[in-house]
Amino acid sequence: MSKIYVLDTNVLLQDPHAIFSFEDNEVVIPAVVLEELDAKKRYMDEIGRNARFVSKLIDQLRENGRLHESIKLESGGSLRIELNHRSFQKLQDVFVEKTNDNRILAVAKNLSLEEEAKENGRAVILVSKDTLVRVKADAIGLQAQDFLSDRVVELSDIYKGFLEVYVAKKTIDLFYQRGELPLSEIAHHPFYPNQFLLLKDALGSSASAVGMVDASAGSLRKLAYQDDIIWGIKPRNVQQMMAIELLMRTDIPLVTMAGKAGTGKTLLALAAGLLQTEDLQLFKKLLVARPIVPVGKDIGYLPGEKQEKLRPWVQPIYDNLEYLFNTKKPGEIDQILAGLHSVEVEALTYIRGRSIPEQYIIIDEAQNLTKHEVKTILTRVGEQSKIVLMGDTAQIDHPYLDEYNNGLTYVIEKFKDQSVAGHIKLMKGERSGLAQLAADIL
Secondary structure, eight states: OOOEEEEOHHHHHHOTTGGGSSTTSEEEEEHHHHHHHHHHTTOSSHHHHHHHHHHHHHHHHGGGSOGGGOEEOTTSOEEEEEOSOOOOTTTTTTOOSOOHHHHHHHHHHHHHHHHHTSTTOOOEEEEOSOHHHHHHHHHTTOEEEOOOTTOSSOGGGOOOSEEEEEEOHHHHHHHHHHSEEEGGGTOSSOOOTTOEEEEEETTOOSOEEEEEEETTTTEEEEOSSTTOOBTTBOOOSHHHHHHHHHHHOTTOOEEEEEEOTTSSHHHHHHHHHHIIIIISOOSSEEEEEEOOOOSSSOOOOOOSSHHHHHHHHHHHHHHHHHHHHTOOSTTHHHHHHHHHOSEEEEEGGGOTTOOBOSEEEEEOSGGGOOHHHHHHHHTTBOTTOEEEEEEOTTOOOOTTOOTTTSHHHHHHHHHTTOTTEEEEEEOSOOSOHHHHHHHHHO
């Protein structure tokens, strides 16, 4: 039997195509949702763009019939704008204030009571990205669920970029002798391009080896940079060794890195970028950018010129540059960067419309990007450029994103089977013992 799904505003703001995700069921949009979309459409950001897109989409569907009477969708279901179930009477003793969230709950509850009175009434389910709205719905006996169709992957399936494989010790010895091995001698299941394999002795000895999958040759090859010191930085664990391999390889133009705070993502990316830009001169410029999303309460408008305004947002990048350049005095890093002319630290706000050829591009905090924003960034990359996206998917400050639907996870999953891309999840914190403990238990 078909069901009735009542959509909250945040579902449409997160995924403008959400109304087509409910197969042959009826989708109901309360009138108050249209009011909230109207209030958001003037925003000059991703939320505003989605609000405008949904508005235009519903307007196009209006050509197929009267929206308040229900119209058929290509997915097999139907869409209806609900105007007749706004009564707050059933909830006025529970929720005193007539907020927009409570008005949406009232529509869903009234529809549910109406269906319950029928002999073959349909189930009414409220769909919301707002946890408290779902809690309220449960409190009043209403079915509610999160919108999951925008998820790229489930938690247990998130790609790590490396795989532990247990083999005979003689296989490990043979790998060290040859520097490569056919994948068929290691395992018979398929591997992803540029995936790392951590070979371990099946009998439990300490023998191990690390290699990268060469999909075109069907072999596992020894890492080319595993013994290198990059701009004074030496890898402290096997995942950092894998990260340096990806960051230094000229045949892998897209690199993604994920990991908790303190695992070395930014430091490794900056070190590899500086080496290839300043020393090897493989790129004309090192461009470092991060999205402007505050942690906690926003500090409001900042005085000064553009660079002065940006400084608080990009200070974490400057902290790592100060470490790499071993600066001692205040303001010394600014003088060094001014003299180099090949290192640019920028806010992601200004990247739209640009074409970026022959540059080493680092995008920090990429977990705060939406799917649309990350697509915008990747389509800016010009010829002979390399881009590195990195972030911690467990620390997301965007109101409509989570571990499963953010831009970084989206790129990781969509590009994991492409030979131009490589990914590694950094597992061990190296900032300090306290930082690692905090990342694990807090």
